[in-house]
Amino acid sequence: MTDAPRPSPETLLAQAAHFIDPADGAIVPPIRPSTTFARDADYALMGRSDYIRPDNATYEAVEPLLAALDGGAEALLFSSGLAAASALLETVRTGEHVVAQRIMYYGALTWLRRVSERRGIGLTLFDAGEPESLADAIRPGETALVWIETPANPTWDVVDIAAAAELAHGAGAALAVDSTAAPPVTTRALDLGADIVFHSATKYLNGHTDVLAGVLVTKETDARWQEIGQVRGLTGGVLGSFEAWLLLRGLRTLALRFERASASALKIAQHFEGHPNVARVLYPGLESHPGHAVARRQMRNGFSGMLSLLIDGDAEAAKSVATRLKLIVPATSLGGVESLVEHRKTVEGPTSAVPDNLLRFSIGIEQADELIADLEQALDGI
Numbered sequence: 001m002t003d004a005p006r007p008s009p010e011t012l013l014a015q016a017a018h019f020i021d022p023a024d025g026a027i028v029p030p031i032r033p034s035t036t037f038a039r040d041a042d043y044a045l046m047g048r049s050d051y052i053r054p055d056n057a058t059y060e061a062v063e064p065l066l067a068a069l070d071g072g073a074e075a076l077l078f079s080s081g082l083a084a085a086s087a088l089l090e091t092v093r094t095g096e097h098v099v100a101q102r103i104m105y106y107g108a109l110t111w112l113r114r115v116s117e118r119r120g121i122g123l124t125l126f127d128a129g130e131p132e133s134l135a136d137a138i139r140p141g142e143t144a145l146v147w148i149e150t151p152a153n154p155t156w157d158v159v160d161i162a163a164a165a166e167l168a169h170g171a172g173a174a175l176a177v178d179s180t181a182a183p184p185v186t187t188r189a190l191d192l193g194a195d196i197v198f199h200s201a202t203k204y205l206n207g208h209t210d211v212l213a214g215v216l217v218t219k220e221t222d223a224r225w226q227e228i229g230q231v232r233g234l235t236g237g238v239l240g241s242f243e244a245w246l247l248l249r250g251l252r253t254l255a256l257r258f259e260r261a262s263a264s265a266l267k268i269a270q271h272f273e274g275h276p277n278v279a280r281v282l283y284p285g286l287e288s289h290p291g292h293a294v295a296r297r298q299m300r301n302g303f304s305g306m307l308s309l310l311i312d313g314d315a316e317a318a319k320s321v322a323t324r325l326k327l328i329v330p331a332t333s334l335g336g337v338e339s340l341v342e343h344r345k346t347v348e349g350p351t352s353a354v355p356d357n358l359l360r361f362s363i364g365i366e367q368a369d370e371l372i373a374d375l376e377q378a379l380d381g382i
Contacts, residue, residue: 009069009184009255012068012069013069013185013252013253014255016028016029016248016251019061029061029248031242032056032057033241036050036051052241054232054233057241059244062077062244062248062251063075063076063077063215065251066199066217067217069183069184070188070197070217071190071191072190072218072219073218073219073220073221074217074218074221074225075215075216076216076217076229077213077214077215077238078214078215078216078232078237078238079214079237079238079239079243080200080202080212080213081105081107081108081180081200081201081202081214082107083214083232083235084198084216084237085108085111086231086237087216087228087235089111089115090227090228090231090235091145091224091227091231092145093121093144094119094121095120095122096122096143096145097121097123097143098112098116098122098146098147099124099145099146099173100124100126100146100147100148101125101127101159102125102128103127103128103153103154103155103353103354104128104149104152104178105149105153106344106347108147108149112147122142125137128149128150128152128159129155129290131163134159134164134167138168138173140172141171143168144173146164146167146168146173146175147178148175148176148177149177149178149180150179150181150298151284151295153180153181153360154282154306154344154354154360155282155308155358156282156284156289156304156306156308157290158284158289158290158291158292159291160297160298161175161177161187161189161192161193162192162298164193165193165194166193174196175193176194176196177189177194178198178200179197179198180203180204181203181306182304183204183254183258184197185254185255185258185301186299186300186303187299189298190217190219194219195219196219196225198214198215198216199214199215200214201213201214201215202214202335203334204257205250205335206246206247206250206335207250207253207257207337208246208250208337209337210246211247213243213244213247216228255301257365258301258304258305259301260365261302261304262285262301262302262303262304262305263302263368264305264363264365264366264368264371265283265303265304265305265307265363266283266285266302266303267368267372268307268368268371268372268375269283269307270286272309272372272375275379277311277312277379277380278310278311279310279311279312280310281307281309281310282307282308283307283308284303284304285302305334305335305363305364306361306363307360307361307363308359308360308361309358309359309361310355310357311359311382312357312382314356315343315357318343320382321379321381321382322341322342324377324378325378326374326377326378327370327374328361328375332347334362335362336364339363339364340364341359341361342362343359344358345358
């Protein structure tokens, strides 16, 4: 008898890793809200946990699924994306060095700068649009962690993960990849050489704009990974039981949502490329994008629902387009079923390296033609 084929990510997601409760056959995992757990007559634990902070029973269906999706050994859930990023950065020692991108998720970049200043950790930022700048930023024997985000929020520059892994490992550093905009239905960074994958699970993984969560997935359960687990327990950056359950529910439709959003984003990007009121469309699915060839190699099921438009005008012109939209909601965040727009410079503030005229779009699962019409009427007002 031959072994059954390994389930695809789409099948794993739809069946929530084929969870079946041995108690009653339920195919939807239960929510376990208890914060503490009793001991038996011999004062031995009746299960594996005595308190919810280090070990949450509701995670048992979610973390193994996330690890399987990314091809990792284990996954850890956190109360937010920044809680996950902070736990990883706690493993970098004073005097060591971190490399990250000049333009990336602003919350993580802000925290990296704070950690660098407060804890005596070196920080060098490179330009993801210039591949050779990564090699120049790494210091062999000193760099402990290389943090890349691809596609990079909000310019959607593409970093070659395999090349970055070779550079990082050659210098004795670990490679962490923020794959929030490219979930494992399209990119599996660990297969390309990354050591740890980070997701803001608030975004595509959950996909319904109702859960704040983060996740780290590791290639190996090494000493760094054990320390990350300890940090999560000691700092209390754990996800609630209900939020973990909602995340699992959202994961079931990830493949369908991502496919639809990616197809619509590509259609929108193609439509507005060359538009008289758009200076440039930033989307790795376009053949004109400088990172398109790399994106095609490491993104297998679409190029994400994230794109940005550089409006032909200044910051005020860009914001006026955002406020004239009728279907696309002006709001923060991304990866949900509804389409959103954000003027990133306003959100990030005066120290931001993002262009003044950039509007970031998170394309949802609405009809693409209706979103195009909405954008057309908003652009007509410039």
